[in-house]
Amino acid sequence: MNTPSYTANELAERFSLQLHGNGDIRVSGVATLARAGRTQLAFLSNAHYRRQLADTHAGIVVLNAEDAEAVSGTALVAKNPYVAFAKIAALFETPAHHAAGIHPTAVIDPSAEISPTAHIGPLVSIAARARIEAGCMIGAGSVIGEDCIVGAGSELIARVTLVTRVRLGQRTRIHPGAVLGADGFGLAMDAGHWIKVPQLGGVSIGDDCEIGANTCIDRGALDDTVLDADVRLDNLIQVGHNVRIGAHTVIAGGTGIAGSTHIGRYCLIGGHVGIAGHLEIGDKVTVLGKSMVSHSIREPGQYSSSIPAVDSKAWRRTVARLRRLDRRTPRTSNHEQEPE
Amino acid sequence: MNTPSYTANELAERFSLQLHGNGDIRVSGVATLARAGRTQLAFLSNAHYRRQLADTHAGIVVLNAEDAEAVSGTALVAKNPYVAFAKIAALFETPAHHAAGIHPTAVIDPSAEISPTAHIGPLVSIAARARIEAGCMIGAGSVIGEDCIVGAGSELIARVTLVTRVRLGQRTRIHPGAVLGADGFGLAMDAGHWIKVPQLGGVSIGDDCEIGANTCIDRGALDDTVLDADVRLDNLIQVGHNVRIGAHTVIAGGTGIAGSTHIGRYCLIGGHVGIAGHLEIGDKVTVLGKSMVSHSIREPGQYSSSIPAVDSKAWRRTVARLRRLDRRTPRTSNHEQEPE
Amino acid sequence: MNTPSYTANELAERFSLQLHGNGDIRVSGVATLARAGRTQLAFLSNAHYRRQLADTHAGIVVLNAEDAEAVSGTALVAKNPYVAFAKIAALFETPAHHAAGIHPTAVIDPSAEISPTAHIGPLVSIAARARIEAGCMIGAGSVIGEDCIVGAGSELIARVTLVTRVRLGQRTRIHPGAVLGADGFGLAMDAGHWIKVPQLGGVSIGDDCEIGANTCIDRGALDDTVLDADVRLDNLIQVGHNVRIGAHTVIAGGTGIAGSTHIGRYCLIGGHVGIAGHLEIGDKVTVLGKSMVSHSIREPGQYSSSIPAVDSKAWRRTVARLRRLDRRTPRTSNHEQEPE
Structure with missing residues (x-):
């Protein structure tokens, strides 16, 4: 070489x-x-x-x-x-070469549609009515479920799962272990037992997205879960059903977004952030690592709630005094009512 | 249709x-x-x-x-x-149809016992002495290890791993990437090196449970790790060895439970919660998202320790003042001793 | 038996x-x-x-x-x-017996080098120029990418992915779903769109390490991501590109370490800890579960920033008073300047 x-x-x-x-x-x-x-x-x-x-x-x-x-x-x-x-x-990058064609150990449903320029690796399984477009790379051990579409030029590095009704745009890259289109977590309590709420939607991923290793994006309950173009997700992220993420937003590893929350464009969400369900996060919102977002955020800006670690002894004293704030502070005015 | x-x-x-x-x-x-x-x-x-x-x-x-x-x-x-x-x-749900039978690409150990009404998908591997009961669906790419049992009517959607000594009840559903029965994290420090503590137990999952994508449930060190009936786990959850979770408890995504903790029935545990090891959590305990549980909780009720994100500048001032609590507050009485 | x-x-x-x-x-x-x-x-x-x-x-x-x-x-x-x-x-442990040899369903690139004493399980895929040394066990469904080395006596339990340029030492054990060597999360914003920064490094894992289920270790951007000997990682951990972890360090489940941070020897990092990027953590540092580390730590000792959950009503009052600290406290001296 x-x-x-x-x-x-x-x-x-x-x-x-x-x-x-x-x-x-x-x-x-x-x-x-x-x-x-x-x-x-x-x-x-x-x-x-x-x-x-x-x-x-x-x-x-x-x-x-x-x-x-x-x-x-x-x-x-x-x-x-x-x-x-x-x-x-x-x-200086030497891109791995993936010849067009279907590896003999791949299992392809007769109703699936595979572009002749796509590369289907060893031990891949592709189910009924799936479509793999031109120039795609489906890496070893991946599982493509029913009614999934992989847009032209997309790459599933290896061992990726698209469960059902997942549609990927063009030039999207998905890393190993990622699971797109699993059932959303919908449960209703009926006479002391949980019953499952059917998850009838799908997942729609835009062009030029990247999805990290072991990240999960559940399919929607009724509408789709949606990532717009150029969204970049790191590893081990959880995206709940019916979440929508705007174009060019980046999310770092270990963050979780509960169901039905909408996140705007050009947001930067740090690692290990928890975002509650049914919220609206506007455009250009930055959330620092390990924060919790429990209310909608409509203004661009930088938000946080995480506390840097210090010596444990000092920290235990701080926590003890934090708890005593409650006992020590006299209620002095109306605006001191408990919130919410 | x-x-x-x-x-x-x-x-x-x-x-x-x-x-x-x-x-x-x-x-x-x-x-x-x-x-x-x-x-x-x-x-x-x-x-x-x-x-x-x-x-x-x-x-x-x-x-x-x-x-x-x-x-x-x-x-x-x-x-x-x-x-x-x-x-x-x-x-209105059109359930995927899974015909009974074993896909020709599945690899089945001769000592495994497969019900003739079970569906074994493509590229599945089933090891010695495993048993797959009536009406099960074992999805593409799943790996069933030695001495595992999948109870009647259970579904492993795709690419699920049961490592060893995992017993699933009936009608349990497991999503892609989940790993049940991996070694618990048991280490002992011996002369400057870690030695592995053998993990001799298994995992026992009740009827009607649901286990989310990429969730991990380790097998026990001596006794089993146990989920009772109708436990529902979301994605990317960690359940340590010898944890026990009572019936009808629901846990949201990204939560971790350290070894040997017991959780009661009808608990609701939010997302990204961390629960320390060797604790007892009673029935009907709710823990809000992103909290840390470091002590046993015996009373039903709602518990939390998470702080909602605000504007970063305001938050930095709050953290600075929080640290100064320590310096500023005179020790005024006995009950101000440092806890634990 | x-x-x-x-x-x-x-x-x-x-x-x-x-x-x-x-x-x-x-x-x-x-x-x-x-x-x-x-x-x-x-x-x-x-x-x-x-x-x-x-x-x-x-x-x-x-x-x-x-x-x-x-x-x-x-x-x-x-x-x-x-x-x-x-x-x-x-x-009293009865170790699973893995006969030497290559399962007929495994797919091995002709340029890969497989020791005759290694066990290659069913439905494994091994790519070009990979090397599997003596006595290794490569479990069902694992994917070994190009230019990876698995050192003598190492075990990949099942469904492990080594993406590319991953080198494992001897007697290292990797649990199902782990992904080593995926692209680091490197992005640069160019005219309103993200462009990918090539990830040209690899991953180097020492002897006697253990990597938990669904844990991710990204490959380096330029240099390697490195774990020294006897490092023990639990499940669902994220190790960013170019992180270095010193010998005998143990990390519990759900923790994330952002890119280019170096961690010393004999550290004990709890579960759900978040460690920011580009930090230096010295030897014998203990970080308690659910803490956030946002600054370098050079002294051995125990560090934390997590708060134990209490009754939600009491906690809401504490949070409300915490926020009011800011309004209530007069600025009294120079050392009360906002930090950083």
């Missing part, structure tokens, strides 16, 4: 970056500031790592104009160094 | 509901208040959606007596509209 | 324990204090169960010197009764 290589001049021109230093220097890969050698390109976008700039052996560093002052070697200056780096790094 | 349809009269009689309005109106499906058309039935059970009542185009609405006043069209009045709706919706 | 049995004398000698009482008593299994019979051995290591000592019917009890006073029957006294019990219990 021939490793590609590029000069600083070539990269500057290709990605409209400003060159500082020697344009003839040539790199054949990318690495971190701390570990890059003379033939590698590194980047600086998180101030946390600025101190590594002085000692880096990277042949080229991608960074912003401000930090460029500190570099003695060759630099490529970008408005957004992380974006520039992502594009350069992609030049 | 013929779509079934029912008149308001027929539904009123069949489910003992009180009819308001035109009994001849006929519906052939169910939908939400907001999206239902003239030939669909909708319901109102959550006050949050009451405002949609005025504008709905639903042919029939199921609701309680109080709300029925507000409906101009046809209504079916129920004591518990959600239960009534669940039963009506089931009339 | 012949059940093995041992006398108290034999066990005392084999594991260097001190015998109290009748050395001829013989046991053929282990059980809890509460359920053990005359032919079983039980143990006491958690003070919570001390009250069961008086009523146990166990033939032999393993405990520490202090508790031994309270036993009338036969006792084996150990410095660490849990370690002694773990070793004794292992005598």
